[in-house]
Every structure is written in C-alpha cells, then in structure tokens.
Amino acid sequence: MPRLPTSLLREAYTIDRLLPALLGPCRDLRAARNELRWLREHVNTIAAARPARGGTLAKDALLRDLVRQRASGKPLQYILGTEYFGELEIMCRPGVLIPRQDTAASISHLVCSIRNAQSLPSELRVLDLCTGTGCIPLLFHHEFYSARDDIDLRILGVDVSDTSLNLAAHNLKRMRKDKSWAEKGAIGFMKADVLLNPFADQKGGRLPLKRAFETNKQLQSWDILISNPPYISPSAYWKTTTRSVRGFEPKLALVPPPHSTTADTERGDTFYQPLLHIARDVEAKIVLLEIADLEQALRVARMARELRIFDGIEIWRDQPEQTPDTTPSSTQGGFSILGQGNARSVLCWRGAVASWLGKPTPGISLDDDAHRLLKSHGNFTSSFHTNGLSI
C-alpha cells in the first residue's frame, strides 16, 4: 500500500486534528471527512441519550477513542454498530460479516424485477443460505411489501454460526419495531451446515440442511434460493481483501473451510456445487448466488449449466439496473452480463418463472421439468463424492 503523502496529512490536519488518523484506513480525504462526520454524529447521539440515564459523557474523549479504534482498522460499521443495507439499517457486531452495498444492489434488482409479475403464486418461499446478519431476508421482505401486499412471503435464513443467528434474530426484532415495517408474511432463521453431506454421519452437533428442515419442521421446497456464501480463495484473502476485512471480520464468512485435496481456486468455489445441488433438491426456480469476480462468475455459471436443469443463466454486475456504457462485452462464455461494475452475482432460473423476470418463457412441460430434475439427481451423488466434500 503506498505511503500517504505528507502534504495530504498536513492538509487533513489543517481541516481537523483527528483527520490524519482516519486517512490511514480511508486513504482519501473525502472519505475520511465523511467518516469523521459520521463518528461525530454518533458521539452526539450517544451524548444526547446519556443524560437520560443519569450520566454525563466526555464527548471529545469518546470521539478520540473511536477515531483511534478506526485508525487501527476496525470497520466503521462495527464502531457505529450499524450499516445501511438498501434502505434498512442493519445491526452489525464483530464476528458477523458486515452487509455489503453490492449485495443489496443485486437483491433489490431481483426483487424489483419479480415483484410486479402477474403470475406469482399466492405463497412465495425464499431461502437464504449463509444469511449472516439476516440482511437479505429483511431487505427482500421490505422491498417486496413496499410494492404489493397480496402475497404471503415466507423467508428462511440459514447460517452455521450461532453469533450470526442471534444477531439476525435481533435485527428482525428491531425491524419489527419500525413503523414502516409491513407485518406480513413470515421470516425465520435456522441453524444448518450447507456443506455437510446429508448422507454422511453427523459429527459435532451440526446438522446438514436437509436434516435441519426435518427437525425444525420446515418446508422442503422453496421458490427462490439466494446465497452470499464465503467465496474468497485463501490466496485472494491475502492479496485482495483490505486490512480492515482481514483483521476484523470473521474468516468463516469470507473463506470456505479447508479440506485436504482441493487447490486454491477450487477452495474459493467450494460452496457453489453444494448450493446448486440444494437448489435442485428444494426445486428452487430462481437462484441468485453472489460471487467474487468475473472468472468465478463464469465458473459458477458453467457449473449451473452442467446441471442441465436451468433454462437461463445470467451474470449481474455491481449495479445490475444500470445500462452498461463502458463495459467491454455484454456476453461472455455464452452468458449475458448485465449492469456496471465488477461481476457480482449469478442468476439462474428454470421453467415458467422466466415470466416473473420478464424473460421469454421456455416451452417446457411440467413432466419434462420433473424428469430433468430427477435425471440430474443421477449424477448428483457421484459428483458429491468426487469433489470429496464429506467433511
């Protein structure tokens, strides 16, 4: 990382004494000034709340302390305790991945494209795997019900970490207190391990997803599957992630767990094969998976194509709703790429739901659809074993 020029530090100092410290993690003056302003606002709200509890607060000392924490690289979101995800303010705590704006953009775009569809079923089921703070189910619910309210939305968030599940439940409780929150449908959270082979022996108290559905008396089939799984390969973890991410966010949510045989890139892709198989098992009609970059997007899209159950596969960039103006090509490897920015997610759909998304409906009958699902099961077990994923 290049050294900050002294002139910049001096300029920052003349604006505010606390700014130079923030320049470290922020790298540029504009971002540093924004962060200092938000920190100051945060301190002011705390100070305003404190006398009500019969205490006083040294504002300057608190601000200095927060700036010192931020300068050490601690994410601003952990310091302030919240992060905006779309229109929602989601609580963040150390040990749980901070929601990313790019994820929100993909989710919003998905909800916007399906929520006005005429042919939606009266009950729409959404499964979110690796939910973390529970931000995706909450945003889905919020965006969907802000447009229509005639559909019963059932959303289930699944995570392997207890810290995450506690925070997700807390976030849900907090959202419900908000006046603008539509008290409709249902959101639930459940603990399960997505990577566990349902046919292997259980160890360590973790349940594979299928078993968890049974024990929690949850539904077995879902219309939409969304996931933002850990997708960073070990080498990219050391190369491309920022210090603040490495030092403060849980590695569990960023890098797939190690296992004996796989190489570096394959380890980054660990989650996608099981996720796609789950998508088939729960008969998901729309699958939205977040990915790291275009290479991974193409790998995942190919993986999905090999399953032969999807009628369409698309790659979305950071801002899928924007029409690309400088992007070099809009199709690559046979997959169309939408939007602007870095490649961010892969969308797959099958059957008649193409009309929800406003795509041409493939002429496939229900029987054929069921048949290809079954056929795909044939090579499922084998692929699971060859990948050696029986952790």
Next chain:
Amino acid sequence: MLATPWVCRNCLLRAAKPAVRRGVRLQSTVATSESIPPALLARARTIAAEHQQLTEKLANGFDTRAAKKAGEYSRIVLALREWHKASESVAELTSLMHDPTTDPELRELASDDLGAIRTQLLNASQSLVTSLVPVHPFAHLPCLVEIRPGAGGSEAAIFAGDLLRMYQAFCNRNGFRSTLLKYENVNGTQEGGIPLSEAILEIDHESAYGFFRGEAGVHRVQRVPVTETKGRTHTSAASVHVLPSLQANSVAESDYDDPDSDYYVDPKEVRLEVMRASGAGGQHVNKTESAVRLTHMPTNTVVSMQDSRSQPKNKEKAWALLRSRIAQLRREKREEEMVAMRRSVVGVAKMGRGDKVRTYNYNQQRVTDHRSGATVHDLDDVMEGGQTLNKIMESVRSWLMEKDVEALIAEEGEAKR
C-alpha cells in the same frame, strides 16, 4: 412667343411620379391560392404517417403523452384528408372535361360542378395550411396588456388613456374578464381623468394571449389635441405590450410526475453514478461508500450527495436537489424569454412615431393597420371597442398567420436543403 403655356412646377413633378402610389400595398399578400407548397404538403404527409403510428400505439396501451400528441395531429390529418378528396375530384372533373369523347351534356354538368369543387379545394387547402402552422406556445394563456404613452407628451398620455378605455370596452363587449392590475396617471396617483402614465390590464380569459398578441406595438394617433390652442394636427404615439400571464400556470412543487411541471425531470435523462470502493468490491472490501452523483444530461447539471451513510437516502436527497435546481434553471430561462419578448415587442428605441403598427386618424375618421393593410372608417366604433375593432384585430391575426406560413415554408425549404 412661347407656345407652351405656363405649368406649375409642382404639377410637373407630380406628373413625373407614378400616378397611383399610395393606394397600393406591396407588403400584405393574401395567399389564397389553391395550390399548397410542396414542402408543406410533404410535412403534412409525414405528420399523417406519424399519427397513424401513434394511433396504433394507443390501441395497444394508453400513454398520456402519445394521446396528447395524437390529438394535436388529428386536426392536420383531417384537413389533409379533406384536401385529398377535393383535389382528387378536381382532377377527375378536369380530365372529364378535356376528354374529347365526353358527352357534351356531361361536360356541361362537370363544368358546373368544377366551380363548386374549386371553392371547396380552396377552403380545404387554406384549412390545411392553417392547421400546419404551429400554435404559439403561449397562445392558450391569459395575458397582460401594458399601455404606456410614447412620443408626444401629454397628448400621448391622453391617447394612452383612450386606448386603455378602448380595450376595456372591448373586453366588456366580448365577455372577457379584465382587471386593471396597475393604473398610474402622470401625477403618480391613481386618480382617473388625468392623462395616463402607465396601465396594466390583465385579461383573465383562456387563449387571451393568442387573441391579443397582434395588438402589441406602437399605436399612432393623428388629431388635434385638446391641449392644442392653435388647431394644428399632432402626431403622437402610445406603446402597447402584450405578455402572456404565466402566474396562473405555476404549479405546485410536489408535482413531480406531471411532464408540464417545472419540477418534472425525465429519469431517462439523468445519469446515476454511485461511488464504489475501488478494487474487487464484494466481501473483499468493507469501506462505507455511499456517495451518489446525478447528472442531468440535457442541462449538464451535476448534483452529488454524500451526507448519509445510506445510499438510497443520498439518492433521494440528490434527486430532490436536482429537481429544484432544474426548476430554478427553467424559471430563469422562462424569465429571460419574457424579457427577450418584451424587448422584441417594443424596443426602447422603437417607441417613436415611425415604427407604428396602427394609426388612428381623427381628422379622416380612419383607422389603418400597417401590417395587414386593413383600413376601417368608423373610428368612433373602434374607440368604443366595437365590432370594427374586432374586424381590424381579425385582419392582424390573419396577417400573423400568413407570416407564420411563410416562416414555415422557409423552414421546410431550409430543412430540405
């Protein structure tokens, strides 16, 4: 001695000049030909084709803007259809008459019909031309008539008062609601009966601007003023400004979806840029980057917002700011247009007796409009705002229409080249 008798020099000079000069008007040419300039015809045809497309589009789904446009075009399409019908029958009848094999009786009948059809064609072509002329953008608005005395001292001020009374009477007779917004006499008070220094009359009637537009300009009076002691005829002038009254049209600020509103911004014309943390993005980066930049491309207005940590909130604020900035721009532009119009109507230098649009000659009991060339002789009825004034205003309107048609033809010719 000299055989030639003595002839007055004046008479000689007069004989050398062309005999009739004053009576001929070269300026106003009444375009009452049945042929339509090909450029206009082509324009009418393209509009008809467009109208066809619009109707097809409207059959599939309703769209306010398309419906409005189709409504505007339907007048032209109807006129074109009428014209086609008339010109076809004329062609048919002429061919029938020139055909040597036609029965003589039939030929007689055809020649009888031809006269009637010719007038029909004339009317059709005229209505087609008038329908093609774009309506003045402010023609539907109420208007303000401002009257100020020009050259001629207190006589001009007296005449300005006469004009004001004339317009008031005209409004009363024709059922236009008029209110006197401002009245100031030469003493700076609002007392009546004293020569006028400035008056603003608001005519609160739909399409009043289109009606009174032709009145703008310098009105000249030739008479023996009441202030004159030696009985000489004076020539004085008063200026009349006619401006569209836009206040009634100003819309509420919350009217974002109405395309006519100042606050309306077409989302397609706005480029949204979201600042993102540089690098790989996604899980690799956790920096809070919520800044949003909106660019309104037609006006190149840029608004960026980074106050809040929430990107949607920043976007919302940026949109509000952009809307009000563009509304401000539009208001300023409109005001500029108004100023330009005010200048073009009567320039400060053009307030003299020379650049008159109309003359009121009391000695001859005559009113002449110098643009249309119309002359009427019932001055008293004009000053009382009667039918005669209406006639002369009508002539000015048709003159304006001719000018518009000329401009349209010129424009079409330019476009073709």
